[in-house]
Amino acid sequence: MTLFDALKAEIADEWQAYVRHPFVEQLGDGTLPLAAFQDYLVQDYLFLIQFARANALAAYQSRGLADIRRAADALEAILAETALHVRLTESWGIGREQLEAAPEKLATVAYTRYVLDCGQAGGLLDLEVALAPCAIGYGEIGARLAPRLAEHPEHPYRDWIHEYAAEEFQQTSRAASDHLDTLTGGTLPDRRFQELVTVFRAATRLETAFWQQALDDLGS
Template sequence: MTLCKELRVECDAIFEANFNHPFIEELATGTLSEDIFKEYILQDSYYLQHYAKLHALAAAQATDMHTVRRFAQHAEGTCGAEIDLHESYFSLLGVTEQDLAQFKPAPTAYAYTSHLYRAAMEGDLAATLAALLPCYWVYYEIGERLKEATPNHPIYDKWIAMYSSEWFEQSTNEQIERLNELTKDLSQKRRAEIKAHFIKSCHYELQFWEMAYTKQNWDLEKVELQV
């Protein structure tokens, strides 16, 4: 069994939790509060800036020019297609310059990107890709599940179309195949280390919806302290 097949089986419960989060369920029906989606887009824009940089780091870790080129293209794609898409959301959601000036990454967004950098800085290309892949894979499967959904909402229709597109499917499958190739001859110990990066990112994907849904922030008075 390939590593990615193992991972999909082992992470099925966390994938299902992503699919069944109220953020996704309400987005599919068009009932999600635009204020919550606005919080998500602001946090996701921050995340994607670092996601693009992580692809550039992956390009530097690659040992053949084809892989270097593909990761560089993925970095550009993140900076281009997805960031442009977010800017169109900014207009639809009425995001102001003041909103952007006052923006702070929420704890989960900060922790998720920190996890990605740690995987890249302490590991190799396989480790970096394992940490990056859940963002592709979870969103691709959400797009597949929601492609027949009819939220009848200009923002949510656009979001579903993005992640149910053929382009996004191809990008996801490319990275799945690449991780399988990178890990096919690794020891069981090393495979376990790679899998740990992937699993952590799957959990952060779930926490990202919750972060936006609850408008998570750093306010201490909203944190229940255990003493």
Template sequence: MSSTAQFIRQSEPHWQAYVRHDFVCRLADGTLPQACFRHYLKQDYIYLFHYSRMFALAMYKSENFTQMQTARDSLNAVLDEIQLHIAFCREWGIGEAELFAEQESSALIAYTRYVLDCGLTGSLAELYAAIAPCMLGYAEIGRWIKEERQIDENHPYRAWIDTYADSAFQQSAVEMTHFIDNLCQPLTPAQLEKAGHIFTTATRMEAAFWDMGLNCSL
């Protein structure tokens, strides 16, 4: 079993609480209140800022040019995504001024600072173990919704679903999985156990992020 597959298995039941969260299920059904989705979008904008910092840190922690290239490509992709996110928010009636003025939620602070702390104090593998639940979970969510739900052109969250069900995003998740598996290959059992614990903690925080979106809390 690959390291990432092992991390996901060991993170149960938290993984299922994350990828089948009520926020996700209601989004899939189109019954998620639009106020919740808008709140999530504004908090996700702030998350993307810290997500960029995570990959910038990964570049610094890299031990060779291949690892540095992977981190750089991820950072560039996130920087491009931020511009798309701003445009998407505008379609939902959220202007840049409102985005820039948004207060950072407690759930977001806890999650992003945890990931950055893992990177600052730990190895590159530990940093990616903390980063991984985001991309791998969103890929599973997008794939699940597309396979299990009828998404017609009038679905209010079709654009969001299409983004994460898209073949390009799915392929990026596969490539991230292979990269992390290679990073973890030389780790000792104790190091793997620590990375797995980090993955589980980050997964729990992803579920808490959905809680924040559903409750519109700060």
């Protein structure tokens, strides 16, 4: 069992609440109100800026070229991911300047700063575990939602689902999971594992709150 699978097993209920959140299910069915998706995507762009910083921090904390290269690859993947956000928001008449000037909402601040704090107060493994619900969880969500595209030829969120179901992102997710195992060195004392469970649980709950934020603003 990978470390990521072991962490998911420890917080099974919280994980399902995240990956099968009503926001995700409505997005997958194509029934999510456009206003909720727009709100989410603007916040997710701001979210990714902070995640880019987190991966830069991961590079700084790395002690070898392999880990530095891995952090650089993850940073590059995030920068590429923002292209989807810019393309979609521009189609709604929201330019890049307006996008970057949007205020961060509370759930956006909460998760992104939590991740950065994990990296600063802990170590590289703590940081990567805090990143995992996003870095790996989005791949799981994308793969699960992808079959729904065939059922809905005019799916309004096709581009988003395709982004995270595509092999490129799936490879990035697998690499993130493999990296967690590499960082443990093959062994992990139970006390240390429980520390990581605490980090992973908090990060997953904060990701769930990030979905809910977009629905709350609609009064859902």
